Amino acid sequence: MNRSQLFGGLMMLALLLFAVGGSAEILYHQIMVPMPSQSTVLELQAIGCDLECGSKMIKGEGLLIVVDELELSQIRERGIPHIVTISDMAAHDEQICLTNLEKIPSMQTLDHPTHMKYGTMGGFYNFQEIIADLDSMRLLYPDLVAQKVILGYGWDENPIYMVKISDNVNINEDEPEALFDALHHAREPGSYTSMIYSMWYLLENYGTDPEVTYLIDNRELFFVPVVNPDGLLYNEQTNPYGGGYWRKNRRDNGSSYGVDLNRNYVYQWGYDNYGSSGTPTSSTYRGPEPASEPETQAMITFIEQHDFTTAMTVHTASGVYITAYGYADVPPEHYDTHFDYMAFAAEISGYSYGTCYDIMYASNGRTQDHQLHFYDIINVEPEVGEDGFWPSIQYILPEAEDQLNCYFNQFWCAGGQVIFGALNVVDGFLDPGATEELVLEVFNRGWGESEAITFELTTTDPYVTLNAGTVNVNPIPRYSGADNSGNPFTADISPNAPIGHTVDFTVTIDQGGYIRTENVSLSIGTPVIYFSDNAEGGTGNWSLYNGWGTDNTQQHGGNFSFNESPYGNYSNNLTARMTLASPLNLSGLNSCWLDFWARWDIESNYDFCQVEVSTNGSTWIPLAGMYTVAGSGIGVQTTGEPGYEGSQGTWVHENIDLTAYAGQSSVWFRFEFKSDGGVVGNGFFVDDIQVLGFGGEPPVGEVSVDLTYVSGSPVPSGGGNLIFDVYVLNYGSTPVNYDAWLDIEYEGGAPTTVVQRSFVNYQPGWSINRPAMFYPIPAAYAAGSYEFFGRVGQHPSNVWEESGFPFTKSGAVDGSDFTPYPVVGAPDPFDQIIKDGVSVPFEFALEGAYPNPFNPSTTIRYALKDAGNVALTVYDVSGRQVVQLADGWRNAGSHEAVFDGSGLASGVYLIQLQTDKQTATSKMVLLK
Template sequence: MRSQSSWFFLFLIFPFFINSQSHNHKTRINLTGKTIQDLQKTGLAFDHGTYIPGVSFTGIFSHEELETLSSHGFQTEIILDKILSPRQSPVSCDPKISNTPNYPLPLNYPYGSMGGFPTLQEMNENLDLMHELYPKLISERKPIGNFRTFNNHTIDVIKISDNPNVLEEDEPEILYTGLHHAREPLSMSQLLYFMWYLLENYEYNPEIRTLVDSRALYFVPCINPDGYEYNEQTNPDGEGYWRKNRNPNFDGIGSDLNRNYGYQWGFNNNGSSNNGTSDVFRGESSFSEVETKAIKYLCEQHEFKIALNYHTFGNLLIIPWGYSNVSTQDSSQFNALAQLFTQHNHFTVGTSFNTLNYEVNGVSDDWMYGDTKTKNKIFAFTPEVGPSFWPNRVDILPLNKSTQFMNVMAAWNAGAYADLEDFSPTNLNTDAGTLNLLVKRSGIENANINILCTSNFSGLVFDTNPIDMYVDAGSSKMTDINYHFNSTPNIGDSIELSFKITTGNFIKTLVVKKLYVGKPIWSESCENINQWYAPSNNPFVLSNKNFTSSPSSYTDSPGSNLIPNRKYKLKTVFPIDLTRAKNAYLSFNAAWDLDVEGDFAQIQVSADGDNFDPVCGKFSVAGGAFQDLNNPVYTGLQKQWVSEWINLDKYKGKSIYLQIIMNTNQSEFPHDGFYIDDIKVFSTSLTNTSDLNTEIISLYPQPTRHELTIHTRGSIDCSQLNLETIDGKNVKSSCQGSSNEYRIDVSNLNSGVYLLKYNTKSGHREVHKVIIQ
């Protein structure tokens, strides 16, 4: 749990962008000396907002609800949102942005007359239009059973598939629902968006066609038509705040449909209420309401594998259990699915207690997953979308888009599904090597996984191809793909690798680009810190317990957990020469276990040794409020070593210094720290140079202590190599080698800067700087 101070600061920087109309207000309720149970006695709903035990609850409340809070003795403060301008970041990088899938606005998507959302009638007319335009892909609206609400509405279900009017027992079934709560229209609108997207793109998008052909997608966009219609009657322009259905009870009107399901119904009075006037009244008995009876009946008539029961708000993805702060037996599968679903919208994942700090009972997800007496087990989720119940019209489009990847992935994962992630270095620099691919299986149905590897460079050969494997549900497996070169590419060549994964009906191709960079111009094996300056008070030190290449790596606190409020630093003593670089790259291996809110590690580069800037990598993220705000950092948990790759083209033509820093903060939980190993700098300096007479391609390592290796374009005359001091004294000892690699022994030379000079066959004179340590 966050401390009060960190929550408040985050709240100021990342406010909810709520509707600015005056009917509803963002409010902080003072909970000093009070509990969430005291709040729940007011009869209001507190399942949307930020709860800090003993401190406050912040949410959106109507005038009437504020009066109720006041009558129960609660002190409240209306909050006016302010957007603070954070310090301008000198570095802007987010490698994930370019990979975010785009779901363009469907031509027929309906902006409605109720604050931008469709009314009940407008929604039904739009569903009817779908069937009119695409009768072969979507069924008519059909009532679920013979159920009728208190106001005589049906609860309608619609199916999208290549055979929408027949039961397809061989296809995985998925259920999408909206409007359990009448004041949450975005839960419905994003489903209409998704349905139109499928229908309008079926003919043109092969992935969508395969998805629709191989799945049966069922939609109940409005579970609570009475409550939704009532909000239209009271607030025709939007902002209606009625939550429950309209069925009278012994104390008042309405039951909370998402407290009326049968699994652990009425488990306690904290997660629901037995007071009929309460917004979270659970009903007089489990499934007492027609609306939940209809959903129960629908689930019993089908074999839904996955259900997304949409709500608003909070940008959360809630998983069972709701009734108690315990995990399910399938928690690994739930989490694998949830992490995939939220890959692009970054919703917070967890149980009700994890995300809201309290339990709820009688909810849809608990029943769908937990009750298997009359139906199969359903992996059910509750996405809480957006920043408010009634967002501004201008925000509806991006909020609708924010759930579409989730909707698509839910459909795929109802059957066989697996994904690939490349954990290999971006560079290829040897004649043979190993690529590391993480295979992640989240799909419900069991199926073998096949991976076919191809390359656009004919000289690269995969030793085993294709690869067949099996991965347990909710699990991941690292697979090593060995390769070798039959012919060597040119330094600087870009090589495209394709990995086609097939499991069941699902096919996906991961395309990665690798750069052939030859051997490094500078390297650090992390066996000692002789190339680095480390402050005596908080130095990085060697770890012989966790490394990628023996015998050690660099770390901050070997053999113990992180010490809070420390700043660790390592800085290269000598510059790394990129003065002749056409392109330059930094690579290293790293693993870390850091507090995601306060701790961070950073790789920095400087052209003068004094002014350092952080650099972006594949695994860096934007720093938070208690880190280097908005700049690239490494934080959170990455136990498995990863190969990082950083472009240094910004520094080509210069000599650079590297710096590794690690800052720790206070944390409630122990963390292991940051590990780094095998640090290398590559340069393609002479690959496409206009100076065709240049024959020396690279010198490494730089700095060197024992031996200098010279990588050349071809065979050279060793006698023409001269190593001199700055004042021109020749100090070269023996030169050995052949073909395109030569070595000079420098173990007897003093530390300092030297010049390597070479007269080419064409008479051109090359001069290269050499640093001896």
């Protein structure tokens, strides 16, 4: 009998049995709950509805879920608004499955593994077909596939099979181990389909694909395609040609059947009645006790017998990646690693990702939570597909293929995966005629230790002679970096090398015979800094719209960064912009680029942050960088436009080419953040923003600075104040944008910026005149000689003018390795501008108390940009008012108030400054 005859016979039998197949014991429905509130979600969970697998939040419409007839009855009794969109899911999906079977003979599988076929259950394998594939793998690849092993049995005595793939497969080698399981829930055949797809892909490409060959040779991979055989076979019995909706195992509960196996694991089992149910008829029934089920016991025992570092537990069909924890709003240990792995998985599928609790709903007794808490296993769970549990046939294999990125990530990261990090010039840049030292950074993003590795650097550039060899690196611990800073490469740069010339390097990393190459480019010459802002001086360089400001909870350097929603999560339906206040003059440049550091937590696929450029201030063009992704076309993302989304938990160095705008006399750029009405996060943090270029000299503004010593040197060993006068003047005839800053240098070392402020549109004749200012030198500063400078220009490297004086500090000499550091709460001498003879503070500010900590008194300084009524109040930590230091009208300018804590107990006290328009708070500590 040929294949067409076989499926024709199957179709005839299917039609004869249609009535039997469609009459499952329980009726299932698809419903839409319009835009549910949090309380409605909790009600649905308390009923026992499954809000994880197969659920979908449709933006602007509501929550789409599958419920059985008992759950629907309770939804109606509670008056929860809903619309029944499909009245009989099994009958609906069975019709899809029958249509699938008709189409199988015409379906092409050429783009998929040769041995990956469609099955007889709506295009998916049934249980016997799964076993047949496992046996075929063993038969065809006996050196790579072990004989299937039975880990345990369901209540109906159906076996739970496991298969191992590795080289030397019959030997337990000391290699990293990874675990992959599927079908905890019986109605999710796409889960085991993706697993079998990945297994065939490995086997068929071994020996020809270097990556696959390395992984099989250096990993032990364990696959459990069906954790719930009883449930699968029950669906085969009720719906032999697909469309079965049974979810749980087949425990006999007396008046009902089944336990949700993914609510039956030990960690946080039964944490509450929202993330699982204690009612046996519920879809999320957790069982009578933790690990009560033989299937769960089998998996736990198997895990305890091994040393797994990564895992996947595969489900369907919500089109997301999730990770622990699900029982409560608790971030997982190694948060950054989890999100790194999910982001990598989503590069092909485009799925959203996050913790189970955040991106789905509360769910307790889960295998992911159990594995992370007890065994430190990083488990990524795909919810495969977005087209239901029994999708049309054209989705089955492509949805399985979409998960290869996720599988390969977990294959790799069971051990070490060493990737390129950065190539840095030790002294900053490749200068003509110089011999430069180059340091190569690599990173092991795996969750296991790497092998010892080697890497090398090469170039064919005629202007660079690279004196480089192979560098050997010891094994790198999990999720850690390494470099050759102890033995850097050296490069001789030709004196004739043109400024701005691009040098192409090739980095080669050899990890146990697997070769990775990376092409890296560096430029000849030291670029000119045309703009620089490190967020330490506030937001004066920017025009802000709807939320952007400085935030000190995350910073790359210094104390602050910029964020669209400082000190909290961004709001729904937000549009916020931070736009360069004055345009940059890039005329005369041959090349230029925007350089900054960033990290972000943005709902993937829906919310977006974009960097945009304009030459007229009204027409904006989005810019692509090394870390941008193409917009999805849903939520606020415009299809194909570049931007930032997802979670980047560590600071990354972004570089965006602006060469297309070199030669323009007016160039603005901005950061625009948008969110829709769904999930929120911490948003986009950006720091150390610079515009650099080649081909011109930076403009020098006509601004002078005078810093005059008054008193304080030598500073006592216990610390003290340097007293000085500051005078800054725009003596030119045009407005300027510039930075003013204070630097401290110790024993001839590099400068440390301790105060910095940026000015925009600083008019001719404006000045800063601050006599008897002070800077506190702490006791912890080393004894010895210092230089104290006031500088103006473009921070940090383009100094237009400087003025300063030496000072010394008494005490034991600490040696030349000491580096000065900024003192938190130190006063800012640049915070008042004299305009037309009137001194005006730069901005409303509660500058804090100094000293802080203090005993018994301290001085509280604040600045008012505008005159008005002021209340300055001190509270204790319980909120009780201690004293009101100011209450009434105050002129614009700087003000001080002394707080005396002589009669108070040690502790934290809160300062509140309030005007008619603004409020600011700060802390101070009384130590007795």
